[in-house]
Amino acid sequence: MSASAAVRRRTLGYMKRYWVLYAMLLLPLSFFIIFRYIPMNYIQIAFKDYSIVKSPMEMEWAANHGFEYFIQAFSNRDFLYALRNTLLLNFLDLLFGFPAPIILAIIFNELAFKRFKKFTQTVAYMPHFLSWIIVAGMALQLFAPSSGLVNIMLNSLGFESIPFLNDSTNWVITYIVLGIWKSVGWGTILYLAAIAGINPELYEAASVDGAGRMRNIWHITLPGLRSTIIVLLILNLGHILGSEFDRPYALGNKLVTDVSNVISVFVYNYGIRGLQFSLSTAVGLFQSVVGVIFLFGANALAKKFGDRGIW
Structure with a gap:
């Protein structure tokens, strides 16, 4: 044969x-x-003059060799503000939101009482299943300047009201805190699974050598989570220019548009409401290309430092 x-x-x-x-x-x-x-x-x-009666292949190429709408985007002050706000909010989400589920997963792992551990895990998971419309309604009831529960309590204690949702700086802080509260419990699932895969004999050997809880966490738990942390960090960096629509749109108002107007809101206002489909497609394409560049760059950097990355 x-x-x-x-x-x-x-x-x-x-x-x-x-x-x-x-x-x-x-x-x-x-x-x-x-x-x-x-x-x-x-x-x-993104490169052609949009026509609702023509297919993409039949549409005429835009001016400036097809890059007319990219030029318009970067000449648009609203887009530049949206780009700045998207980078700022995503960076703050990454800075404060990314470590939060790691810390919470380690705390859950260290809890001795199993029933209490299950109860706290369930309570932490629940906000993930709420839509941002519901969360925004709750935030309005809690943080409204005059009728919000938090400001009513502050006034009763002799303090002045805090404009959580009406001042740009306070709005950004509230935006980040609500994002962490909503996602931190759900984000612990992968880390708890990674912790469960760590060999328990390592903890036993460390205890025999006199290591306490903090040393176990620093020298065993965190190194065991390293590969999971790297992979999730790479994926998060790939979305550094991405933006949710419902979160900033639901929490935003006219008093904080200087920080709440992100790229997704810009695309909605110009693309859907303004019917500028070529411009909004160009913005979306730019957003995706930058995200892919960040993804490849983060993956290459992870491999350079000895990790596997995501491929």
């Missing part, structure tokens, strides 16, 4: 044995092709 015939025979035998697994792949592959790759054809709108 020739070598090619032997390879063909092994391949047929392999496919007969595992054809069910490949058949199961058809559905997710179809999903990605239909809803992820085919729509990429409409990226052309």
Whole structure:
């Protein structure tokens, strides 16, 4: 039997044995092709003059070799403010929000009473399932300048009201705190799973050597979480220019538009309400390209320092 015939025979035998697994792949592959790759054809709108009656292939190219709408975006003061606000809010989210689930997961892991641990985990997970519209309504009831519960309590104690939602600096702080409160419990799931995978004999050996809880955390738990932390950090850096729409839009108001107007809100105002589809597509494409650059850069940096990265 020739070598090619032997390879063909092994391949047929392999496919007969595992054809069910490949058949199961058809559905997710179809999903990605239909809803992820085919729509990429409409990226052309960023470089062309949009027409609702023409397909992307039939539309006329925009001026300046197709980069007219990119030039318009970077000449637009609202976009530059939105770009600044997006970077600022995402950086603060990363700075304060990223370590929060790591710290909470370590605290959960150190709790001795299992029932109390399960109860606190459930309480921490629950805010994740609330929409930002509900959270914004709760924030308004709690932090309103005159009728909010927090300011009513402050006034009863003799303090002045704090404009949590009406002052730019206070709004940013409130935005970050609410984001941490909503996501910190859900974010602990992966870290708790990683902690569960750490060999318990390491803790036993450390205890025999006289190590306390803090030394166990520093020398065993955190190194055991390192690969998970690196992967999630890379993924978060990939979204550094991305922005949610519901969170800033629901929490924002006319008094804080100088900090609450992010790229997603800009795209909504100019693209959906202003019907400038080519401009909003150009902004979205720029956002995606920068995100991919950050993702590749963070992954390369992680590999340079000896970690596996995400691929």
